[in-house]
Every structure is written in C-alpha cells, then in structure tokens.
Amino acid sequence: MWCDRGRPADRAAEERTEPTDHRCAVSGGYDGPRVHHTGIDVEVGADVLATKVAAWTSGIYLLLAPYIGAFGTFITGSNLSSNLLFGAFQQTTAQAGGLSTANVLSAQTTGGALGTMISPSKILLGTTTAGIGGREGQVLRRTLPLTLVTTALVGLPLFLLARTSG
Numbered sequence: 001m002w003c004d005r006g007r008p009a010d011r012a013a014e015e016r017t018e019p020t021d022h023r024c025a026v027s028g029g030y031d032g033p034r035v036h037h038t039g040i041d042v043e044v045g046a047d048v049l050a051t052k053v054a055a056w057t058s059g060i061y062l063l064l065a066p067y068i069g070a071f072g073t074f075i076t077g078s079n080l081s082s083n084l085l086f087g088a089f090q091q092t093t094a095q096a097g098g099l100s101t102a103n104v105l106s107a108q109t110t111g112g113a114l115g116t117m118i119s120p121s122k123i124l125l126g127t128t129t130a131g132i133g134g135r136e137g138q139v140l141r142r143t144l145p146l147t148l149v150t151t152a153l154v155g156l157p158l159f160l161l162a163r164t165s166g
Contacts, residue, residue, distance in 0.1 A: 046089045054097035061097050062162055063155040065090060065104050069111025070118070070151050077121035079112035103158045110154045117143045 057064060068090060072082025086108060094104035116122050123136050123143070132139075 047092055050089050050092035051096045054093045058097065059163075060159065061093060061099060062103060062107060062158040063152070065093075065107035065158075066111030066114070066151045066154040069108040069113075070115030070147060072108075073112045073115030073119050077116075077119045079109065079116065082112035082115065083109055099162060103162065107155055107158055111151050114147055114151050114154065117147045 054061065068086050069079075069082055072086045073079050076082055076085060087105065090104050090108045091101055093099075094101045118140060120136070120140075123139050127133050127136050127139055
C-alpha cells in the first residue's frame, strides 16, 4: 500500500506528526474525508450529505433519484458501478427523508440503466461497432434529450405515488 508521497502507507502514518485533512487512498482503506476540529477527527461523508439533501429536496427527491443513477452510469459506464457508488447514499437519503427505500433504490437502478444511453464508454463502443467512429458527439446530442425525458418518466410515477399515499 502506497500513500501520497510515494512512501509505504504504514511508514507515512508513523511519520505524520500533525493532523491532516486528507487520508491515504489505498484499496479498501479509504473511508471518506475527515475534518480535524479541536483535536477530534469527525467523519464527513455520505450520511451527512444524504441528510442535507433529504432536507433540501424534501418532497421532490423521488423526481431526482433516477438522475443520480443516470449520472453514476454516465461517469462509470456501468449500472452496477452506479449502484455501488450511489446506492448507500440513495438509501440514507430515503431514510432521512421518510421515503420508501425500495422506491428510491428502484429509481436509482432504473436511472442507472437509462444512463447507459449517454455513457461515453457505451457511446464509443456503439459508434465503433457501427463503423461510425468520430461521431460520438452527434450520438450524445441525440440520446441526451431522450435520456433526460425517460429518466423524468421514471421519477414521476414514484413521486405521484408518494404524494397520494403519504
């Protein structure tokens, strides 16, 4: 395991004499940013963010949840990776906002599936396979509106369902 200055992580930790505001990103060892305040390390992570997002978006979060899934697929190229990246965040946001966890997580994975339409890796694969390499921008311009509309159509029934049952 190696840390920020090319030293082994365990030696870097031994040499550290003052608190830092970053952590060594090693496989399986990074658990989010930390803030040092008056001698106490405080975890700042997905739980705090999810709670704030739930408070800010209150009643409309079910409209936004599929877009988070689509964004995750856009940046990772995979629905599974999107679910791994944002699933815990979505679950915590649902719980903090008093929403159905099943509905929010289904919006996450459905949005992730729709996000494959605009994922650069999928577009590159598709244009290469179709023999139209170099036209990725055109494909993205045509698929982006479709992705945005269909993603909204995923969130809308969940939003309406929550309104009528809540």
